[in-house]
Amino acid sequence: MDSASSDRTVPGQHLAPTVARSVKILVVGAFGVGKTTLIGAVSEIEPLRTEERITTASVGIDPGQPNKETTTVAMDFGRITVTEDIALYLFGTPGQRRFWDLWSGLADGAVGALVMIDTRHLEDSFEVLDQLELRTKIPFAVVVNQFPDSPDYPLERVRAALDLLPETPIVECDARDRQSAVLTLITLVEHAMTFPVFQKVNA
Amino acid sequence: MDSEEYRDHPVRSYVLTSGRAHPSRNTLRPETLVRAVESRPVLSTAGRLERELVQLCHGTLALAEVAAYLQLPVSLVAVMVSDLVDAGNLTIRSNHQAHVLPGKDILEKILDGLRKL
Numbered sequence: 001m002d003s004a005s006s007d008r009t010v011p012g013q014h015l016a017p018t019v020a021r022s023v024k025i026l027v028v029g030a031f032g033v034g035k036t037t038l039i040g041a042v043s044e045i046e047p048l049r050t051e052e053r054i055t056t057a058s059v060g061i062d063p064g065q066p067n068k069e070t071t072t073v074a075m076d077f078g079r080i081t082v083t084e085d086i087a088l089y090l091f092g093t094p095g096q097r098r099f100w101d102l103w104s105g106l107a108d109g110a111v112g113a114l115v116m117i118d119t120r121h122l123e124d125s126f127e128v129l130d131q132l133e134l135r136t137k138i139p140f141a142v143v144v145n146q147f148p149d150s151p152d153y154p155l156e157r158v159r160a161a162l163d164l165l166p167e168t169p170i171v172e173c174d175a176r177d178r179q180s181a182v183l184t185l186i187t188l189v190e191h192a193m194t195f196p197v198f199q200k201v202n203a
Numbered sequence: 204m205d206s207e208e209y210r211d212h213p214v215r216s217y218v219l220t221s222g223r224a225h226p227s228r229n230t231l232r233p234e235t236l237v238r239a240v241e242s243r244p245v246l247s248t249a250g251r252l253e254r255e256l257v258q259l260c261h262g263t264l265a266l267a268e269v270a271a272y273l274q275l276p277v278s279l280v281a282v283m284v285s286d287l288v289d290a291g292n293l294t295i296r297s298n299h300q301a302h303v304l305p306g307k308d309i310l311e312k313i314l315d316g317l318r319k320l
């Protein structure tokens with residue numbers, strides 16, 4: 001593949017020189033729930049993708065041998081230059097337990113997470129919520145993505161079904177719509193501001 | 204299922220990073236901003252991927268962006284970036300102290316920015 005890699009282009013989508021710090025928000029949720037769509041709706045760059053090979057079993061990896069126990073996990077992401085000196089990155093990743101090693105590193109230092117929910121398959125999100133609640137302390141907001149054939153549950157019913165804490169925000173959203181997606185981010189950051197861990201001002 | 208091209212990488216990366224699996228600094232995260240040090244030429248012993256990486260960073264990018272453009276896993280790019288920082292070819296633009304969460308002042312700025320979108 002050596003010759004093929006030499007025609008990799010060098011895209012010039014650099015951040016403005018004034019940007020000196022970055023923050024991140026995770027977008028998690030079951031397969032096909034709309035993570036990439038939401039990221040694409042708000043990102044100032046075409047969403048990018050990286051892939052990571054992870055082992056899902058405790059079998060050693062032989063670097064020369066494709067191993068059946070390794071899987072490739074994709075991470076989609078986008079970015080928004082929110083102020084002249086701050087870039088916000090949105091990392092979309094499946095939140096299932098078997099990918100924990102991958103996304104626990106991602107959660108480290110995050111402002112919070114948007115947990116995307118598809119009410120046609122509510123149970124698919126239980127595991128993601130469990131992982132967030134039990135294994136991280138990061139703030140999260142639940143985003144109910146509306147599909148044409150989604151049942152018309154009131155949000156409070158979804159809240160009850162998901163057994164959310166009273167203070168956890170839950171909002172409806174059309175992930176394809178920029179303003180709708182931006183509102184979910186605003187909801188999350190407002191919620192994060194109430195967490196003592198963010199109260200400190202570090203210049 | 205994986206593309207042939209992708210399957211190549213783990214082996215090549217293993218050689219490239221002399222078998223190390225983790226960056227020497229664990230302060231590098233996918234959102235860490237990096238930038239090339241223009242005044243510092245890349246050593247003639249550097250590999251092609253490392254040159255490409257430095258070239259990509261003539262403006263500021265997050266580590267994850269570098270990984271996506273080079274079609275390499277973030278974990279590997281973290282190792283390469285770490286080495287290139289040690290060699291003086293890259294600087295870390297963000298990240299001040301690792302594991303420090305943004306303060307309330309930063310969250311307020313983010314909110315202001317989001318409300319203007």
Ligand SMILES: Nc1nc2c(ncn2[C@@H]2O[C@H](COP(=O)(O)OP(=O)(O)OP(=O)(O)O)[C@@H](O)[C@H]2O)c(=O)[nH]1
Pocket residue numbers: 029030031032033034035036037038092094145146147148173174175176
């Ligand atoms: N009607 C409607 N369709 C949506 C919405 N969000 C996403 N979709 C569609 O749902 C499908 C899956 O969306 P993706 O954004 O790819 O979902 P994902 O969570 O990134 O999926 P994976 O990465 O495969 O886990 C796509 O065909 C989208 O066009 C929405 O808000 N409304």
Ligand SMILES: [Mg+2]
Pocket residue numbers: 035036037076092
């Ligand atoms: Mg996706």
